Amino acid sequence: MLFKEKNIKIEDGFEKRREIFNKIIEDTISELEKNCQSIGEGKTAEVKIMNERNSICLKIVDNSKIRKNGVHLNNEVNEEIEFLDKLSDKNFLQTIGIEKKIVPKPMFSKQSGNYGFLFLEKIEGITIEDFLKQKSNNKLPENFNWESYFAKLENIITKLNSAKLFHRDLHEGNIFINKEGDPIIIDFGDACETFLSDEDPYHQEKYDGNIISYIPDMQHVKRIKEKILNLI
Amino acid sequence: MKVSKDYRLAVKAAAEKLEKDTKKVSLEKPYGGSYVSSEINFISENNKAITMEFREIGIDRDGKFLLVLDNILG
Numbered sequence: 001m002l003f004k005e006k007n008i009k010i011e012d013g014f015e016k017r018r019e020i021f022n023k024i025i026e027d028t029i030s031e032l033e034k035n036c037q038s039i040g041e042g043k044t045a046e047v048k049i050m051n052e053r054n055s056i057c058l059k060i061v062d063n064s065k066i067r068k069n070g071v072h073l074n075n076e077v078n079e080e081i082e083f084l085d086k087l088s089d090k091n092f093l094q095t096i097g098i099e100k101k102i103v104p105k106p107m108f109s110k111q112s113g114n115y116g117f118l119f120l121e122k123i124e125g126i127t128i129e130d131f132l133k134q135k136s137n138n139k140l141p142e143n144f145n146w147e148s149y150f151a152k153l154e155n156i157i158t159k160l161n162s163a164k165l166f167h168r169d170l171h172e173g174n175i176f177i178n179k180e181g182d183p184i185i186i187d188f189g190d191a192c193e194t195f196l197s198d199e200d201p202y203h204q205e206k207y208d209g210n211i212i213s214y215i216p217d218m219q220h221v222k223r224i225k226e227k228i229l230n231l232i
Numbered sequence: 233m234k235v236s237k238d239y240r241l242a243v244k245a246a247a248e249k250l251e252k253d254t255k256k257v258s259l260e261k262p263y264g265g266s267y268v269s270s271e272i273n274f275i276s277e278n279n280k281a282i283t284m285e286f287r288e289i290g291i292d293r294d295g296k297f298l299l300v301l302d303n304i305l306g
Contacts (some may be wrong), residue, residue: 017282022233024280024301032305055262055306078234085237105262106236107304119304121262 025110029117032058039122042173044074044189054122056107061116061189073206074189077116081109083188084120087165096163102156103185123186124179128224129172132231141181146232150225153183157217164194166201170220190214239263244289247297265303270295 032048039057040047044065049057059077066074075083084106086092093102104121111117126139137144153175160167167174169190176184194201202214239259243266246257250270258267281300286293 017284018233020280020282021235021301024304025233028304050305055264056304058305081234081236088236088238105238107239107263108233108235110233 021108022110025108025117025119026112028119029058029112040127040173042187042189045187049122056119057122059118059120061118063111063114063116066189073212075191076111077109077118078111080118080188080191081106083165083191083193087160087188096159098156098159100182102183103188123176123184125176125184127173128175128177128228131177132172132227140177141179144177144181146228149177149181149183150221150228153221154218154225156183156185157221161217164201165191166194166214167191167217168201168214170215170217170224172224175224240289242266243268243284243299244291247284247286247289248291250297262306265306266299266301269298269300271298 032050036048036050036058038046038048045059045061047057047059061077063076066076084103087103088101088105093099104123107119107121109116109118131140157167157170167185167188167190169187170185174185174187176186178184192201192204202216204212204214206212242259242263246259246268249257250268255271256267256269258264280302281298283296284299285296
């Protein structure tokens, strides 16, 4: 990077810094909107990158799809970044008995009008959904073993659930196989943390009194495991 | 806007390496598009930089450094 001396006083007040940060993020978002490729799409969000070399991707959440009558039904990006931060914290992971990384690292989040933007690490690897679509072992790491992979995934889910953390949307597109053959979990838009022992994370009352039901995390994992082991 | 704790820790880890002879340190992956510099009289050409104090990120040292967000996509 070339540096050029400039006769500029660098403003370092808190507000000025916030302004600069916001400007950089907004510029990057505009740049991405003009020149980007989509690498994933879900019910409420799309994930984009500028090019394959990028190590950071941008998740864009359509807030109109996660809000009803002004109340949000899923986590907004500023809540999702907190989940990712907690699950990226090596000390926290060690405390609950997890040794390796299990989620992409988060960078910044920003709410802007109808959209939420979350900058996070791009995972090198494929999702289980990608594998099922291609039905090919070509993109799996060398010596990859599904039994061992699912044992690791079940262990992660058991430990997270014991720590009162629940993903609640563990479908095939939200679970990666990284280059080391380990599970990486993405999309914490539906995740929750319970605090009371009698709270049921999979049946939650929403603003209108309706109960929303989720499939338990381990049930998802067992279903996917059975599907894959029957296929290979 | 929220800046993740993980990113802040990466800034701290890089800033701790700034020495008299090491004036520029890139952040660890995946944040390699950002770096810190002790040359606060200089600014990157596109002005994508902010100044920070060592103490405000938990480093026991006087003075300031520059956090340059050259390409946040890495």
